[in-house]
Structure formats: C-alpha cells, structure tokens
Amino acid sequence: VRHILLAPPSYFKNVGEDGLFGWFSAVFAALGPLARGVLLYNIPSVTMVPLPLSLIGRLRAAFPGVVAGVKDSGGDWSYSEALLRAHGDLVILIGDERHLARSVRQGGHGAISGMANFVTGEIRAMAEDGRDDARVERFVLELLKYPVIPAVKVMVARKTGDERWLAVRPPLEPMASQGRQQLAAAYDRLFATEPA
Template identity: 40%
Template sequence: MSKPIFGLSAALVTPYTASGAVDLPKLARHASAMLARGCDSVTLCGTTGEGYGLSLEERKAMHHAVAQSLPADTRIQVGIMASAIDDAVAQSRAALDAGASGLLMAPPFYLKGVDDEGVFNWFNQVFERIGGGLRGVIMYHIPGQTAVALSPELIARLRKAWPGVITGIKDSSGDWETAERYIASHGDISVLVGDERLLPRAMAKGAEGSICGVANITPELLAPVIHSGGDGRLVSEIVDLIVANPVMPAVKVLVGHLARDAGFDAVRAPLTELSPERKSKLIQSFDAIMAMD
C-alpha cells in the first residue's frame, strides 16, 4: 500500500495586534479556517509567516495557540530560520517538544558563497545537538532569500548520514529544472513546490504537494491541483498578481480582504505595508481574477 502524499499546507501568515505583538487568537482562527477550506496541514514560522523575525518565546506561544485550536491529529510543521547553530537547535527543540510533525529547515543565511562541505557541517551539527527527538526534517531550498543553495548531492549526503530524518524537500527556487532534479534524485521522499505556478507540472512528475503562501488565500483552488490534477490556471494568475507587489505584504492584504479584517495587513519591520493605493489596486485585480472562476 502506497503512503499518502504530503498534500497542501498553508504557510500561515502571522497577524499582529496594534502594539505589534503576535495576535494569537486571530492566528488560531486563521489556522482553523485553512483546514476547513481544504488544507491538509499548516506550517508556522515560514517565510510567509515572517519566521525570520519571530522570537523563540513568540514561536512557543504561537505553536501552543494553534495546537490548542486544531484537532489533535493535525500536522503542524514549523519553520526553522537561524544562522547560529544553537539558535537553530533551540527553535527545533521547542517545536518538536510541542509536538510538531516536521521542521521546515532553512540553511544558515548570513554568509554567502559557502560550499556544500560547510553547509553539510552546519546541518550535521544542528542534527547532532537536537538529539534523539529529531524527526520530520523538510529541507528548505529558498536561495532567493538565503542565497545558500541545497544541492541534490548535499541532501543525499545528509540523508545517508541521518537515515529516516529527512522526509521532504521544499523547493522555493521557482525554477522548474531545479524542481525536476529534486524529484528525480529524491522522489522517494516528499518533494514540495513553493512556487504554486509549477504545481501542475510538478505533481504530474511525482511531487507530493506544497507548503505555500497562496494557500492562505485560495486553498480551494490549490487543493484540486494537488489531489485531482487541476490545471491551476487561476492560481497562476493570482501568483503573478502577488509577485508584482512586495510578496508578503500583498499576501496579508488579500488574507485580510477575504476575512474582512484589515488587521491582517500589519507586517513586522523591516517589511512595510502596501500603500492604500496599492492595496486598493491589488484587491480590485484579485476580485477580477476570482470573478472569472
């Protein structure tokens, strides 16, 4: 019997209160809504969730709030974003101790031009220090943000050194050839595509789904692409619209638009909110796309 595919996970946006604190009740309600609208799981503290700017204590509180609001068997992945080994270990242990099903683990992102040997040593030390509870690692390839590539060969070396620990790869390069290489080299684990426009081709080649930001907005359009071979035409138009703007503020505006709650618009520095004019244009264009469905 074949194992079930990973499916669709919303890389949850992180809402804030007027004072700038994480709005835990709103986050929990949003997570519940994502499952009700067709997501198979949720992911905290990813790129769309501004995970790079969240403290360890905020991460713990967010995980607790979301876990308490969802069914006990819900899969919750947690993004790990740190350059210091001890910080990556602390984030990972906090998530695993709280019951996370997986870790979406980005490479160290401050130094550029590091080679595979250095990146291997970093992950190897992180894994060693996490200890016996280590599980469900999804390697996070997002070179547009980290400027550190995760080659198929590097991942193969880590999988050999840590059998069974790495269960997936999330490719957010937006490059089809890269996605193809991951599927060809590591198709026995969950290859996930971050650029939603590539999903139809990737699923046809053997990918297992996506952890993505647009799942916060239109999970009803994404789930059929993953589970029943939909063509994703409207998804591509929505992604094209979003990437024509600063991506994370744009996603949050559309989440708030659909929730009728402009409180979702707030972002944490160094991001800035879209201007009122840009918000209005984005919403009008989004509504026009959705009217074509």
C-alpha cells in the same frame, strides 16, 4: 512537533556545499535522537543559499531517516523537476504555486502555500488532483510584484474583511494603499471568471 522546516544558514553567502553539509550535520548532531522529520527548505530568494541536490543526498546518506522531505520555494521548475527525480521518495512540497500541479503529476506531495489562505479550493485542486489553474499561475506573477508576505496578508485581509491581517512585523512594511488596490483589481480580473 512532527516536522521541522529548516532553511540553510543565511548570514554568509556563497558558501560551499561542504560548509552547508557541516552546518546541517551540526544541527542534526545537536538534536541527537530527536533528529527526525526534517523538511529542508529551499528558498534562495530569501536565504540567497540554494540547496544543491547533491547536498540533500549527502545528508540523507549520513543521517538516515532524519530528512523527511524538501519544501522547494525556489521558483525554478528545472530544479523542482530534478528534485522530484532524485529524491521523489521524500515528501516534496512546492512553495511556488506556478509549479504545484505539474509537481503533483510528477509525484510531488502538495504544497505549503500562502495562496491557500485565499484561493483555497483552487490550491486544493492543484495539490490533490494535479489540476492546472492558469488564474492561480497568473496571480502569482501579480503577487511577485510586491514583497510576498505583505501581499499575501493583503489578500487574507480582503477575504476575511479583517484589516488586522495587514499588519506585518519589522523589517517588513505594510503595503501602501495603491498596491493593495492594484492587487485586488488583478485578483478580481482573474477570479471573477470560471477556471480556463
């Protein structure tokens, strides 16, 4: 294992930075000399626990060489931009494809992306060249109308022709047929044309 994608604890909400620092410190201490290559995972839409930039700085200072980067799936460009400014020497990966190209142009290192499973070339151009693609950005808005994991799996099933991809693990539920059709229609409208 080269890297660990580590989200903050999410059972308790509205915890302070000192509490988060204590939790991450305990994890790093438990790993001991194996603590390395940690990618902090900012995904407050799921955890309801954002990662303050100051916390990232404190962890880096207290545990030199342990934090290798941040995956930012917060969907807040002002946070992403500040993260790139404050911690641009780390590997900064974007999870919200709407901000991918812009982050790459400002020093970001790419993405961990659900959409890369079905619009591979487009995401690659955004991640490697910092090239904007309005179709991708618009399709993210379509995906966000549904629970993201089932929606991404719908698109992978459609691309591969393998409906086994529609299966999700509880507590998630598969998308209903109507939602699958609407998502497919939105995809066809956007990607039937060349990039804008």
